[in-house]
Amino acid sequence: MVTTTAPPRPSAAVTRPRRPKASMTKKRREALAAYAFLAPDVLGLLAFVALPMVLAFGVAFFKVDGFGNYSYVGLANxxxxxxxxxxxxxxxxxxxxxxxxxxxxxxxxxxxxxxxxxxxxxxxxxxxxxxxxxxxxxxxxxxxxxxxxxxxxxxxxxxxxxxxxxxxxxxxxxxxxxxxxxxxxxxxxxxxxxxxxxxxxxxxxxxxxxxxxxxxxxxxxxxxxxxxxxxxxxxxxxxxxxxxxxxxxxxxxxxxxxxxxxxxxxxxxxxxxxxxxxxxxxxxxxxxxxxxxxxxxxxxxxxxxxxxxxxxxxxxxx
Amino acid sequence: MRTRFFPILAHVLAIIAVAPLLWILISALKPAEDVFSFGWPSSWTLDNLQYVLLKIPMPRFLLNSAIVAVIVTVVALFFHSMAAYALARLRFPGRGLIFSGIMSTLLVSLPVILVPLFLVAKQLGLLDSYAGLIVPSIFHAFGIFLLRQYYLNIPRELEEAADLDGCGYWRRYWSVILPLSRPVLASLSVLFFLANWNAFLWPLTITRNPDLRVIQLGISGMQGQYASAWNLILAAAVIAAIPTVVVFVAGQKRLVDAMKTTGMK
Missing domain, CATH: 1.10.3720.10 (MetI-like)
Incomplete structure (x- = not known):
């Protein structure tokens, strides 16, 4: 990437190849930090809000007995x-x-x-x-x-x-x-x-x-x-x-x-x-x-x- | 004439609005045989309060509620402010998607997901435990939303100074953003504490063990046990309500600010 065709303006040639690379890593660092900051809440919301929401639509097709045994009943419910x-x-x-x-x-x-x-x-x-x-x-x-x-x-x-x-x-x-x-x-x-x-x-x-x-x-x-x-x-x-x-x-x-x-x-x-x-x-x-x-x-x-x-x-x- | 009329009306209506609460407070301080007497009590007594505090595991209920409400509030504020910081300040792929995903959970209330949430909690082994009372109560989009709004208004320059000092994202969050968000964190802590102290449905669903009973479960349970001993039921209700009223009066201004933002944009 650094050695690809040199830009026509020699004045920029020195800094150019470096800058994209530096900002790439900065960008990646920023993204990684963001995901880390978001992880606890996003995982929690997935587990305790989104998953139950999806699960409701799944469990609706089952009969669940007192012991927690599931049996598929289709649309019976x-x-x-x-x-x-x-x-x-x-x-x-x-x-x-x-x-x-x-x-x-x-x-x-x-x-x-x-x-x-x-x-x-x-x-x-x-x-x-x-x-x-x-x-x-x-x-x-x-x-x-x-x-x-x-x-x-x-x-x-x-x-x-x-x-x-x-x-x-x-x-x-x-x-x-x-x-x-x-x-x-x-x-x-x-x-x-x-x-x-x-x-x-x-x-x-x-x-x-x-x-x-x-x-x-x-x-x-x-x-x-x-x-x-x-x-x-x-x-x-x-x-x-x-x-x-x-x-x-x-x-x-x-x-x-x-x-x-x-x-x-x-x-x-x-x-x-x-x-x-x-x-x-x-x-x-x-x-x-x-x-x-x-x-x-x-x-x-x-x-x-x-x-x-x-x-x-x-x-x-x- | 008109300018006099409306303020007087407002005061009268305000008295009517709080009258039921005052009436309960007065009744809880009446001797058992006078609890239904319609009027000012002839004598006051603390027997009812004393009885529920000593003969019913009221201190245990209060302690359980305090533990749950405080831990949920502290952890939720920490997680939400981290998430809000990322959403307000950092650029990363998928930001819009994650933000709208979080916002969409605002429509989901506990009674709606109660049954499947119970099944999830059961799979995770959270039944009948403090963890079961605490962990699922932490995650709620409202706090994230409010904090994000707040962080969008903090001037970027403050953070950039820290950036020039070579601080990483964690340091910027911890030593710049977090101290600046004290007012909004205070508002939210009032809201979260009240919501968790007052929680009833989730504790009712997740706990059977009497030792884990929170205050709201404790006082609702008295209905059956002390069916017509209204003096005791009211005393317990007053004890359950006192912390909420105290927190409200102390944090009133902050609470009102946070509430108002709910209705905004």
Whole structure:
């Protein structure tokens, strides 16, 4: 390589042959260093995230017994699903949870963000107060609300007694339990989403709003034509994020597991809780893996649809 | 008029938002027979807290959680900052591919991969062990992403000075980049500690041995054992929540900064 045809410019001839070689080794050293820096995390993510993901699709074709023996069953696990009423009911429950929780959490946290957007006395404490429920664990949240909602004697029953609602069993009535779970989830997550909205609102230039105000725009018009359009990427992020969280987040497991164990009469049995039961209560690992693949497919489809509908949150036309 | 109304509304709503937490704290300090009395307790007591700390292996649960949360946090910060440094600063073939590969794992949450992850952990002999609680909890793309964003904004000149001094990549990372990333590492350590202290599903799945029980498992287990002894359950819940609230109050500003970045670009 060094001895190949000499370049026509003699002045460069001395340094030329050397430079590519030197930078080659520098490049290689840099690459090697980079791979070494990346190795622990990349290997860890491969072993504990990517491999399980791939494995789910493999194990779905097996029946796994209590002793960990695998036997190939083809599509049998998927055929089982067609007649699994509890699966369909838990899919329906997760669906209802998503379409109630996501909009409610969106509106509440957005309203809170608008409320604590501009400075006032004690704003620091107010913001922290809204965020505080998100700091304690979902197990604690579940226990807190179980206690507050104890039939007849709990704090909520006491509060509602003057309205004649003291006897309502919010966690014991199938038709009310899911709604109760939605409200508790909103209470838990509103502070986090509020912070996300606040970060988005920071990017809305004050001058634009002031200009609109000088032009005679009402508060609603300033919101509708200035803030809302500029906030679209943030709104999109919040919707996608909270949809994913509602289907597969810890809120779909920890909270129901502690609060209701999926009851009463399976009224709060989410898909992830059902998968957990299939895997670890009934030891149907293969079936649980097949269910996992279905949830992944649904999730990919939903996020894909959201991206398609909103063009990645840009909403260019309106 | 208007300018007065909204701040007052905000304060009222804030009180309502924290009321359930305050109510639990007050109730945990009531004598057992008063736990459902609706009002200010006539007398205060520490009996409930004392009972759960002495009669239930609460210290053991707390110790297990502390061990797991601290080790995961420290190791994760170390690994993530190394990976982020490479992604932000070094040039190598496949950088874009590796970065998007790491980012794509952000969509995967624990409940989704729980069953196959359990099978992997079982194959690796991680069932019922501290390693099983710790190792799979370390790897998460969020920290890598956040640190990379931060490193992209550190001026290159600082590193080049070290380069001229003949420092290798490790020295540049260790003595230039790492000290500069103290603020972001502090934010992340608050986040990681909280997430791991509050972890429930993975410990529930991977451990059976009562000696390995973490705090969240411990308090959720009281539900069955002490079914209607709400004074004790609440006392345990308060003890489990105190470290998180303390960490939040101490690291509040940092936590908020990190949280905000989640929603950005």
């Amino acid at each position: 998927y055929k089982l699903m067609a007649h699994d009423d509890q699966l369909w009911s838990s899919l329906r429950i997760t669906g209802i949870y998503v379409v109630t929780f996501v909009p409610l959490a969106f509106v509440v946290s957005f309203a809170l963000a608008m409320l604590v957007r501009n400075h006032f006395r004690g704003i620091g404490w107010v913001r922290s107060a809204f965020f505080l429920p998100n700091v304690v664990s979902l197990v604690v949240v579940g226990l807190i609300w179980q206690f507050l909602l104890v039939d007849k004697r709990g704090a909520i029953a006491n509060l509602l007694a003057p309205l004649g609602l003291g006897d309502v069993s919010f966690l014991g009535t199938p038709s009310l339990a899911l709604g109760t779970y939605v409200v508790i989830s909103v209470w838990f997550l509103m502070g986090y989403q509020m912070l996300v909205f606040l970060a988005g609102l920071k990017d809305v230039p004050k001058e634009l709003e002031d200009a609109a105000q000088i032009d005679g725009a009402s508060a609603w018009q300033r919101f509708r034509y200035v803030i809302w359009p500029l906030l679209r990427p943030t709104s999109f992020f919040v919707v996608v994020n909270s949809t994913i969280g509602a289907v597969t987040g810890l809120q779909a497991f920890d909270l129901v597991y502690v609060l209701t164990k999926g009851g009463p009469a399976r009224a709060t049995s989410t898909v992830v809780l059902y998968i957990y039961e299939q895997a670890f209560t009934f030891n149907n690992m293969g079936y649980a893996a097949a269910l996992t693949t279905v949830v992944v497919a649904i999730l990919v489809l939903c996020t894909g649809l959201m991206f398609a509908f909103t063009r990645g949150g840009r909403f260019d036309e309106d």
